[in-house]
Amino acid sequence: MNPLLFNLNSDPVLASQLRAHLDAEEGVINQRYFPDQETYLRIDSNCQERPCIVYCNLYQPNDKIMPLLFLVETLRELGASKVALVTPYLSYMRQDKRFLPGECVNARPFARLLSNYLDFLVTIDPHLHRIHSLDEVYSIPTHIVKAAPLIADWVGTHIKQPLFLGPDSESEQWVSEVAQLIDAPFLVMEKNRKGDRDVEINVPSLKTWKDHTPILVDDIISSGRTMLTTLMQLRQSGLNRGYCIGVHGIFADNAYSELQEEAEVISTSTIPHPSNQIDVSAALAVPLAQWAKD
Missing domain, CATH: 3.40.50.2020 (Rossmann fold)
Known part of the structure; x- marks a missing residue:
């Protein structure tokens, strides 16, 4: 069965390219904010027993994290067979060491958070320096697409x-x-x-x-x-x-x-900008297509 691909607050051009490469069906999300700025989210696609891919570019992540967790949790409750995240830019990888006393090494709690919700993660060239592999901080299968x-x-x-x-x-x-x-x-x-x-x-x-x-x-x-x-x-x-x-x-x-x-x-x-001249969509689709088939 072809996967569903949900675009959560991210570049619609890349989302469309990914759907085309994957021959995926567009997942429909109804999302808005309550007056107190809490997130309302509803899935209007039948995801029962289907692999679901969430495209959520985690550049400037703080406003996206809660909707992402709500979406993934709801997909599971509605019967998705498995859920993957594709994020061309993986945030919270640069603070990989405690340089000053009391600092949060935020790469680690962020990785634990995503690992608790997802089955698979695809990204492009995350900032690996003192953390040498995503396996050191993520407990789920991951795939790094090389640029x-x-x-x-x-x-x-x-x-x-x-x-x-x-x-x-x-x-x-x-x-x-x-x-x-x-x-x-x-x-x-x-x-x-x-x-x-x-x-x-x-x-x-x-x-x-x-x-x-x-x-x-x-x-x-x-x-x-x-x-x-x-x-x-x-x-x-x-x-x-x-x-x-x-x-x-x-x-x-x-x-x-x-x-x-x-x-x-x-x-x-990976991040929408006038300087974009190198397309990453086909490369991102390869590991996602294999994951959806497995």
């Missing part, structure tokens, strides 16, 4: 003589994989973070790469300070105007416009 092949395909189609650059050691896992997929050179720089918006980047000598197009790749572009600082130093080194590619383009405040002054800014479609 590297999608980025490599885009670069291979649009850019000649690319030189991939990672702004810091955390970015090496993405930069190296993308570069290897299209047999291109890559370099990883060193970053010294002094604050949320204050960073220093140590750029190596780039004299031998004058004929290449620099491409900065990172998983998350938030304030953009790391990317912007790196791009300014690349320009001073005499390199061509390059590209800034992010898996998840958050672009807080004026980050997007500031980056555009220094480079062409590209992102995948």
Whole structure:
């Protein structure tokens, strides 16, 4: 039986693409708010004995979590055979360590919360650093879709003589994989973070790469300070105007416009934004299709 796909407060374009790839039926939700801002939710689709997929992009998650839990719980009560969550951006992964006394390591309680409700989770390149695998914090099966092949395909189609650059050691896992997929050179720089918006980047000598197009790749572009600082130093080194590619383009405040002054800014479609040029829908659909059949 084809799955039902419910779009909970997320990008309708990506939801439609996912339904098409999965040959899924659109799940109908009736949702509104009571005067006190509590959530009213009703499912108007027959989900009895059917696999149900909830598309809820957990970028800016706080207003989505309670409706998500209500939806999943109601699907189970109404007889869904199993429930999966697809969230291109998985929130609450960056606070993965107690840096200061008393801090909440929110990656862990958030993972326990979702694991209590779901059977399966699909996401794209979550921020794994000190937590090395989702299995360390999630107790349900998960699947990580890698953005590297999608980025490599885009670069291979649009850019000649690319030189991939990672702004810091955390970015090496993405930069190296993308570069290897299209047999291109890559370099990883060193970053010294002094604050949320204050960073220093140590750029190596780039004299031998004058004929290449620099491409900065990172998983998350938030304030953009790391990317912007790196791009300014690349320009001073005499390199061509390059590209800034992010898996998840958050672009807080004026980050997007500031980056555009220094480079062409590209992102995948995990978070809706004018910079989206790399479609993730087909890649997300693959593990969901297999899960729905099993």
